[in-house]
Amino acid sequence: xxxxxEPGNHHAWSPNVVAFVCNWCTYTGADLAGTSRLKMDxxxxxIKLPCSSRVxxxxxxxxxxxxxxxxxxxxxxxxxxxxxxxxYHARRRFAILxxxxxxxxxxxxxxxxxxxxxxxxxxxxxxxxxxxARVQQLxxxxxxxxxxxxxx
Amino acid sequence: xxxxxxxxxxxxxxxxxSVVIGYEEGPRGVRPAxxxxxxxxxxxxxxxxxxxxxxxxxxxxxxxxxxxxRAAVVVxxxxxxxxxxxxxxxxxxxxxxxxxxxxxxxxLQNPETNSELTTQTVxxxxxxxxxxxxxxxxxxxxxxxPEPPVNTHRVEQIAALMKMSxxxxxxFWTEQLSxxxxxxxxxxxxxxxxxxxxxxxxxxxxxIDSSSxxxxxxxxxxxxxxxxxxxxxxxxxxxxxxxxxxxxxxxxTLPTQ
Numbered sequence: 001x002x003x004x005x006e007p008g009n010h011h012a013w014s015p016n017v018v019a020f021v022c023n024w025c026t027y028t029g030a031d032l033a034g035t036s037r038l039k040m041d042x043x044x045x046x047i048k049l050p051c052s053s054r055v056x057x058x059x060x061x062x063x064x065x066x067x068x069x070x071x072x073x074x075x076x077x078x079x080x081x082x083x084x085x086x087x088y089h090a091r092r093r094f095a096i097l098x099x100x101x102x103x104x105x106x107x108x109x110x111x112x113x114x115x116x117x118x119x120x121x122x123x124x125x126x127x128x129x130x131x132x133a134r135v136q137q138l139x140x141x142x143x144x145x146x147x148x149x150x151x152x
Numbered sequence: 153x154x155x156x157x158x159x160x161x162x163x164x165x166x167x168x169x170s171v172v173i174g175y176e177e178g179p180r181g182v183r184p185a186x187x188x189x190x191x192x193x194x195x196x197x198x199x200x201x202x203x204x205x206x207x208x209x210x211x212x213x214x215x216x217x218x219x220x221x222r223a224a225v226v227v228x229x230x231x232x233x234x235x236x237x238x239x240x241x242x243x244x245x246x247x248x249x250x251x252x253x254x255x256x257x258x259x260l261q262n263p264e265t266n267s268e269l270t271t272q273t274v275x276x277x278x279x280x281x282x283x284x285x286x287x288x289x290x291x292x293x294x295x296x297x298p299e300p301p302v303n304t305h306r307v308e309q310i311a312a313l314m315k316m317s318x319x320x321x322x323x324f325w326t327e328q329l330s331x332x333x334x335x336x337x338x339x340x341x342x343x344x345x346x347x348x349x350x351x352x353x354x355x356x357x358x359x360i361d362s363s364s365x366x367x368x369x370x371x372x373x374x375x376x377x378x379x380x381x382x383x384x385x386x387x388x389x390x391x392x393x394x395x396x397x398x399x400x401x402x403x404x405t406l407p408t409q
Contacts (some may be wrong), residue, residue: 057374057375057378058351058359058360058371058375061370061371061374061375062359062371065367065370065371093378096378097378100374100377100378102318103310103313103314103321104321104322104325104370104374105316105318105319105320105321105322105323105324105325106318106322107318108318142322145366145367
């Protein structure tokens with residue numbers, strides 16, 4: 001966990017990744033990955049939401065603020081949204097946020113946007129493992145703030 | 153009597169509008185004026201010190217202004233964008249406002265201390281301006297002044313920032329945002345801030361910490377940026393936003409690469 005970070009020693013550290021997933025596709029996909037006993041990195045905490053468009057950009061900012069080192073946002077493939085157009089709204093919003101986060105100095109690889117359907121357990125496994133590996137590589141997010149007790 | 157004063161007097165005496173929102177000379181420099189009588193129209197001025205965005209007074213949350221009746225508003229090209237944004241977001245109706253758009257050749261960064269427009273004193277937001285002649289108006293007034301003197305274009309500033317590494321940029325913004333004292337004057341000045349209940353005031357859950365910690369400042373400013381990017385209002389809606397942060401707002405409105 002990030003509380004036990006030793007600066008500069010990334011091997012003793014493993015990242016916290018928060019995943020915001022949609023109830024209809026990705027959550028079911030993640031469930032399938034679980035019931036299929038696919039091996040995944042245990043770093044990802046899944047938060048189930050009704051739709052990817054429920055993800056307010058503030059969720060992502062808040063996740064980082066509260067100690068996440070990486071964030072995954074995942075929903076239904078385009079055209080497959082349970083609410084017809086939710087993921088289109090999400091996609092537009094993330095296009096702006098993604099660019100803005102980069103401009104603010106958050107490494108691109110910390111935030112992953114993916115589309116995982118209910119039958120894509122394998123893809124979920126891949127998204128989880130790849131994201132964790134990338135964040136592991138980058139190290140803790142804003143470690144100085146964490147050490148100063150800025151994060152609750 | 154200037155073209156602006158003439159137009160304002162005509163609008164008021166004909167009864168087209170019951171208030172003209174413009175700029176007047178105050179004891180401490182230029183201040184917003186609410187002209188309701190035709191005889192007062194000669195108070196109106198417009199020059200390089202008129203930095204405020206008066207479109208914010210059209211905001212429906214400003215009930216005292218709304219009580220004055222149908223309004224005409226004096227805008228620069230950039231402020232006209234804010235009016236357009238408010239119309240687009242269904243905050244005001246196009247037919248309910250008379251836009252007195254001024255041709256503008258740039259405004260001062262700090263009207264309290266400077267009066268002449270030079271590369272040092274010009275507002276950063278004027279760099280690369282494309283709306284010296286406003287696009288949205290009922291009355292287009294004034295002569296078209298020359299382009300404002302500019303030393304650094306916004307695009308160059310952004311390019312310089314993007315050359316830094318992620319952690320350098322992070323440090324840079326943390327330093328910049330540490331100046332924010334969370335007075336929320338930016339929210340008051342912003343024409344696009346019209347939420348009945350602001351996220352900053354929500355306590356269950358508390359999205360944004362009310363004290364000015366680095367995290368809270370970052371969350372607050374990023375949220376406002378996203379809000380504005382979504383509103384597509386560009387970078388200069390309110391006068392109270394630190395200039396460096398306008399850059400983010402503006403950057404956020406660019407098409408993503």
